[in-house]
Amino acid sequence: MAETKSTFELTYGYAAPDFILPDAHNTPHALSALVGEKGTLIIFTCNHCPFVIHLAEAIAHFSKEISDLGIATIGINSNNVDQYPADSPEKMIEFSEQYQWHFPYLYDESQKVAKDYRAACTPDFYLFDENQNLFYAGQFDGSRPGNDAPVTGADLRRATEALIHKEPAPNPQLPSSGCNIKWKPGNEPPYFG
Numbered sequence: 001m002a003e004t005k006s007t008f009e010l011t012y013g014y015a016a017p018d019f020i021l022p023d024a025h026n027t028p029h030a031l032s033a034l035v036g037e038k039g040t041l042i043i044f045t046c047n048h049c050p051f052v053i054h055l056a057e058a059i060a061h062f063s064k065e066i067s068d069l070g071i072a073t074i075g076i077n078s079n080n081v082d083q084y085p086a087d088s089p090e091k092m093i094e095f096s097e098q099y100q101w102h103f104p105y106l107y108d109e110s111q112k113v114a115k116d117y118r119a120a121c122t123p124d125f126y127l128f129d130e131n132q133n134l135f136y137a138g139q140f141d142g143s144r145p146g147n148d149a150p151v152t153g154a155d156l157r158r159a160t161e162a163l164i165h166k167e168p169a170p171n172p173q174l175p176s177s178g179c180n181i182k183w184k185p186g187n188e189p190p191y192f193g
Helices: 050-067 091-098 112-117 154-164
Strands: 020-022 029-030 039-045 071-077 105-107 124-129 136-138 176-179
Touching: 020 105, 039 050, 039 112, 039 154, 050 071, 050 091, 050 112, 050 154, 071 154, 091 105, 105 136, 136 154
Parallel strands: 039 071, 071 105
Antiparallel strands: 020 029, 039 124, 124 136
């Protein structure tokens, strides 16, 4: 299980790249139709990564918590499902049901959206404000599989609280880490690796 850190290259205020992506039932969704009144959390994620599985239940609870505050959550799976069939759209449905992810979980087959956001790992967290400008790009918390640190969501929670209360973004912002996005052969972005 190789750990990859977020590229951490998007800067404060960066405008969220627009997209239209299908969910696992092949229903298309536009970013503009999914954003929250107070903000939007975009998570690059997948089904098989141990780092995602480690946080999956906490992500479900956290997404419900911030939804009640007006912040929407969107999950995006950009992995190459030809080489990693556990991340297929059919398995996305099973994963969402198993962990009670009640937010849109979308499939980025071309991997263009992952590149637009400069995503590098799963999970990779991006919190945008009500104008879809980047407020926070960093870790959920310091817990990783095997390090015995409790899963609290402390870092992302601190960021959402600052966003809601119109306070400055947390500084420093520690990068997320996890499994690398499984790029299609020849499709690796220049910022990866």
